[in-house]
Amino acid sequence: MTTQVPLSQQHPVAWCALLRDRSGAAAAVKCLGEQSSALGDAGILNLQFFCEEIEGSEVVVAIMDVKDADSAAMAESCWQALAESPRFKPVFDRLQPCLLPHPRHAGGEQSPWVRAETICRIRPAVCAGMTPEGASWHAAVTGLRKEKEAEYRLLHDNVWPGVVEAIGRSQIRRFDIFLIELGDPEKNQPYLFYRFQYSGDDFDKDMAMQAASPVNQRWWTFTDPCQIPLPQAAAKGHVWLGMIPLETDTPDD
Structure with missing residues (x-):
């Protein structure tokens, strides 16, 4: 709750x-x-x-x-x-x-x-009136290229207004990104995690609408090259890999 x-x-x-x-x-x-x-x-x-x-x-x-x-x-x-x-x-x-x-x-x-370090907080104004009752939470992970970290941080210090609006139009009332190093401590490989709250009633439709947004598609031409998809995500042609709630035995289909 x-x-x-x-x-x-x-x-x-x-x-x-x-x-x-x-x-x-x-x-x-x-x-x-x-x-x-x-x-x-x-x-x-x-x-x-x-x-x-x-x-x-x-x-x-x-x-x-x-x-x-x-x-x-x-x-x-x-x-x-x-x-x-x-x-x-x-x-x-x-x-x-x-x-x-x-x-x-x-x-x-x-x-x-x-x-982890919080590197991005998005609160779309278009969602200001949405209530959290019945909302669902979603999380995912991807790698970050070390040589692209400064570029990725700069992008997310200045998220384009059109991207923020597209996120809100997709019924996402909040979106946060975190960064931390994992794996071999000598490599210091950074990873990104996000969590967002979805308040709509047709998740697939709203995510497809966000993916079709021209401004989002331009945005991803800058952000995607900064990221290293995990093998599980790359096998499906995705950049981000959905994470499983700890109390869940298996991921959703």
Whole structure:
């Protein structure tokens, strides 16, 4: 359930770890999901976990909104406080053994989680009146060419107005992109994750409309060369690979 907080007060944050025990992690995540009201009281909104195989490891990403977090330090302390609070610590204690540390924490730091960088927040004005009831969430991952990182960041610091409008016309009321390195720590290969909220009632039709948008097609001629599709996506001719909610056993058809 989505807590009724204005989008302007919701700050997207993502954390990344590796999965050791998927079924155990899914059970712990289910317990967290059953406490959405208490999470909202703690300042954590829309908490979701997605997973996918990347470079031979199953990666889990926790994506959430932190209420009124106007700084990176505030967002980070909120997640840490949640994991240590009497209300949620038992669940995090169940979750932690199911995870392997992100490669950045291979030196033995306590937490398996590493925070991803939020590099893009899109809130289409055309969707300002949409309500989140019944909305669905979608996440995906792709690689980022290291030599193209500056170009990709610059593009997403200045997303074209026509692209933002096309996203909104496709009934997407919010769209966030995150970046983090995964795999061999010596390679520092960056990956991109997105999550968006869809408020329409015909997903395939709306996504096809977005893909047919001339401004989007021009936009992708700049963004696609920056990205490295995962093999699972490339086999289908896609750039982005859809991620699976952690509590889901198999992906949707």
